[in-house]
Amino acid sequence: MKTLVFLDLDNTLFQTRQKCPTEDALQFPVAYLRDGSAHSFMTPKQRQFWQLLNTNATIIPTTARDLDALQRVQLPFHSWSIIDHGGVILNPAGIPDAYWLEHMTSASQMAQVDLGALLEMANTVIAHQKLAARAQMITDFQLPLYFVAKYRNGKSGDLDWLQEHLVQPWVLARSTTYQLHRNGNNLAVLPRGLGKEHAVRYLIKRFNNEWGDLFTIGVGDSVSDGAFMAECDYAITPRDSQLFSATLKLL
Ligand SMILES: [Mg+2]
Secondary structure, eight states: OEEEEEOOOOOTTEEGGGGGGGGGGGGEEEEEEETOOEEEEEHHHHHHHHHHHHSSSSEEEESOOHHHHHHHHHOOOSSSSSGGGGGGEEEETTTOOOHHHHHHHHHHHHHHHHHHHHHHHHHHHHHTTTEEEEEEEEEEEEEEEEEEEESSTHHHHHHHHIIIIIIIIHHHOOOTTEEEEEEEEEEEEOOOOOOHHHHHHHHHHHHHHHHEEEEEEOOOGGGGGGGHHTSSSSEEEEEHHHHOOOOOOOO
């Protein structure tokens, strides 16, 4: 039976320098900025976990990263990839899956006006309140997919303010069509048609048809990853991740 691992990347398999628990991690850079500088690192335990998975299973990165950001991760991925929070699925040759691209094109078109308006409001509020934050629309393969805001210069309270006063009420008023994800320096608004879980479900069904029975494992750190992990036979989360704190730590 083939083993598939749907693997979130940031804060699951590696993290930025500031979030690394020990200096040891800095020996293992794996993701880079556009200027080529090392940005994210694996701890020795994350490296061991990667080796365990990579030796025994087919790994499918399941990430919010867009294509450009995925290409700046220096790990040997050989199979399919789920990127853009599930907005795009790449085949092993790196080509977007045509069916999925068409499916997401209609979801993207429906959300474009709303998310564009949210972005404009966010930019106005950021300028008006002088918040150390930056908002943008994540667009990949010409599809506007989701809204994301991040804080700057360590000012997490500025992103909290934006969330509380603009983004959260905006999403609450449209909760049947949009959802909010917040984990650390990442505040995202996604149309409900967009989500890693939809892409994971699609690929599991497709591979079931091609390869028969599968053994699937979902790995992620964010509460929002729980939905795609729930599509899998087993679910793994790092200790002290957001998901761990919201579930296992409470027991
Ligand atoms: Mg993550």
